[in-house]
Amino acid sequence: MIVTLASSKGGVGKSTITGCLAGVWAAEGETVQIVDLDNNRTVSRWFADATTRPKNISVSTPDPTALTEHLAELAATTAPDVILIDVAGTYERALTVAVARAHLTLIPAAPSEADIFEAGRVAGHITSVFQAFGRDPLYRLLLNRVPSLTSSAQLYAVMEIVRLKLPRLRTRIMQRAAYEELGLSGQPPHFSDRKRPTVAKAIQELNSVRDDIETLFHSHVQSNAHIEGAAA
Numbered sequence: 001m002i003v004t005l006a007s008s009k010g011g012v013g014k015s016t017i018t019g020c021l022a023g024v025w026a027a028e029g030e031t032v033q034i035v036d037l038d039n040n041r042t043v044s045r046w047f048a049d050a051t052t053r054p055k056n057i058s059v060s061t062p063d064p065t066a067l068t069e070h071l072a073e074l075a076a077t078t079a080p081d082v083i084l085i086d087v088a089g090t091y092e093r094a095l096t097v098a099v100a101r102a103h104l105t106l107i108p109a110a111p112s113e114a115d116i117f118e119a120g121r122v123a124g125h126i127t128s129v130f131q132a133f134g135r136d137p138l139y140r141l142l143l144n145r146v147p148s149l150t151s152s153a154q155l156y157a158v159m160e161i162v163r164l165k166l167p168r169l170r171t172r173i174m175q176r177a178a179y180e181e182l183g184l185s186g187q188p189p190h191f192s193d194r195k196r197p198t199v200a201k202a203i204q205e206l207n208s209v210r211d212d213i214e215t216l217f218h219s220h221v222q223s224n225a226h227i228e229g230a231a232a
């Protein structure tokens with residue numbers, strides 16, 4: 001399964017969610033490959049220390065123009081169970097290629113006007129990329145950095161998502177120290193001190209995101225198989 005974390009906006013949490021989700025599958029013994037297409041090499045930096053990096057997580061930094069070849073090589077060599085692609089927060093060719101290659105694209109967005117506006121633009125872009133191939137895109141907005149105190153702003157944000165008809169992942173990711181720490185400790189929540197409340201809550205949230213992703217992936221694969229079967 002290939003999941004791309006995409007947004008044309010910087011700082012929405014693409015690298016954080018990439019690293020934290022990698023920890024979810026790695027903790028279950030699955031092999032995870034992070035493909036870092038961001039020239040800033042953020043997520044590669046976070047996992048640079050091989051002594052602290054969870055052993056089931058590998059990171060590669062291919063040239064974005066050679067992504068297709070890189071994915072083929074991975075399939076033929078290490079064949080990771082899950083591939084997570086992290087892209088830069090700008091509109092560039094890497095975003096289009098990463099979205100075209102993924103089974104599912106997640107667009108992180110905080111409950112703010114600017115993030116939701118950008119998520120809408122990316123969703124439109126994804127739809128046009130897939131239309132060019134005659135395929136249905138599978139993407140979801142993922143609400144991230146949701147403040148723990150519910151405010152009217154949050155309510156308006158959700159109304160805006162509905163108005164723009166943006167499909168949203170069921171689970172939301174809250175604003176938590178456990179997520180912020182990844183960049184400094186190199187440890188996703190699943191590999192941190194689980195006794196700390198912030199870590200325990202993050203683990204619960206991430207497991208729920210994982211369940212949402214797997215449910216979506218299986219139903220999408222099945223419905224595509226059905227369509228292909230009918231066309232055969």
Ligand SMILES: Nc1ncnc2c1ncn2[C@@H]1O[C@H](COP(=O)(O)OP(=O)(O)OP(=O)(O)O)[C@@H](O)[C@H]1O
Nearest residue numbers: 010011012013014015016089145174175176179180
């Ligand atoms: N749920 C969260 N709770 C707390 N902090 C978060 C959360 N998600 C992201 N952050 C923080 O927000 C900042 C930006 O996150 P991140 O680097 O993952 O964004 P990005 O979309 O990858 O940015 P860029 O486009 O620059 O690559 C980081 O400092 C990160 O620790």
Ligand SMILES: [Mg+2]
Nearest residue numbers: 014015038042
């Ligand atoms: Mg990033």
